[in-house]
Amino acid sequence: MNDVISLLRSHRSIRKFKEQLLTDEQIKMIVSSAQAASTSSFIQAYSIIGIKDKAKKRMLAELVGNQSYVEHNGHFFVFCADLYRHEVIGDREGKNVLTSIESTEKFMVGLIDASLAAQNAAVAAESMGLGICYIGGIRNNLDEVKKVLKTPERVIPLFGLAVGYPDQTPDVKPRLPxxxxxxxxxxxxxxxxxxxxxxxxxxxxxxxxxxxxxxxxxDLWTEQMALMLERQTRMYMKEFIQKNKLDLH
Known part of the structure; x- marks a missing residue:
């Protein structure tokens, strides 16, 4: 087993970080690693918003469900599906790109591109001795999250990534066989x-x-999943996405 595979297989979510901020060089290294991920047809349909402002971190922590590690970490990234830049490209080039941009297919491209980039970022951070935790709670209240992040139409915040110096060492959770x-x-x-x-x-x-x-x-895993899926959460998502001019066709 080589070092990369060992790193991947030792992943665990970190929910308590030391009060030590990442340097600008570390942030740049993580983002550039994210950008090196595969992207469908070179579309690069995502953006990453880094949050340094303490007040904004605090607001986001409240919006995701009062998760302290959203506020207290080395740096907080928000990964977004982004087809706004492609609308701008269409305007610049004088091409009608809106039907394509508003399709389910291109929305899926945005989701996939952002996810691939985020996983590259996560692996890069862990290779630097940092810990990470994905934050799906970003989608709990997207109208308010968009106000905090000032994202335009055709940009959907998908999830956060808390990164920092671990202040805990949880066990690795066993995965499905x-x-x-x-x-x-x-x-x-x-x-x-x-x-x-x-x-x-x-x-x-x-x-x-x-x-x-x-x-x-x-706990049994199947019991956890059944209880979780029995609760209907974020059922506003389709309406929200379409309100932001994505997934219309």
Whole structure:
């Protein structure tokens, strides 16, 4: 196993950081690494907003659900799907690009491009001895988040990335068995095998929580997922995206 694979497999989310800010050079290194990610047809349909202002960090921390590590970290990045620049390009070049920009396909390109860039950023940060935590709570209240970030139409904040010097060392959470995730040649649909794999993973996750909490928790992963998915959250998303002139066709 080489160093890169070892780094990838040792990932854990960090939710407590030391009070030490990243340097501008570190920030630039992380962003340039993000930019090196693959991008569909060279579209580069994303933007990254770095938050240094303490008041804005505090506002975002409240908007995502009072998560302290959004306010207290080395640096906070927000990754956005961005097709605004492509509208500008259409104007500059005198081409009708709006139907394409407003399509579901191009919106998906923005989501994928931003996600690939973010993962590059995360790996770069961890390779520098830093810790990271993705923040999906950015989507809890996007109207207010857009006001804080002053994003124009066709720009959707997708998630945050808190980066900093770790002040904790949580255990690595066990992932689903590779046989459950990786299919060869076609999707394997034997329901008995499928559920057996879920049973085995439930036992693994339950043991992880029991050991981590000294017996206070024995959660099953399938129970967690069922309860989480039973709660309907962020159901305004389609309306919000279309209001911002994306995913219309």
């Amino acid at each position: 590779i046989e459950h995730i990786y299919h060869e040649d076609e999707y394997q649909q034997n329901r008995d095998v499928y559920e057996k794999q879920l049973d085995e993973y439930d036992a693994l996750v339950s043991g992880y929580y029991e050991e981590r909490t000294g017996g206070k928790r024995k």
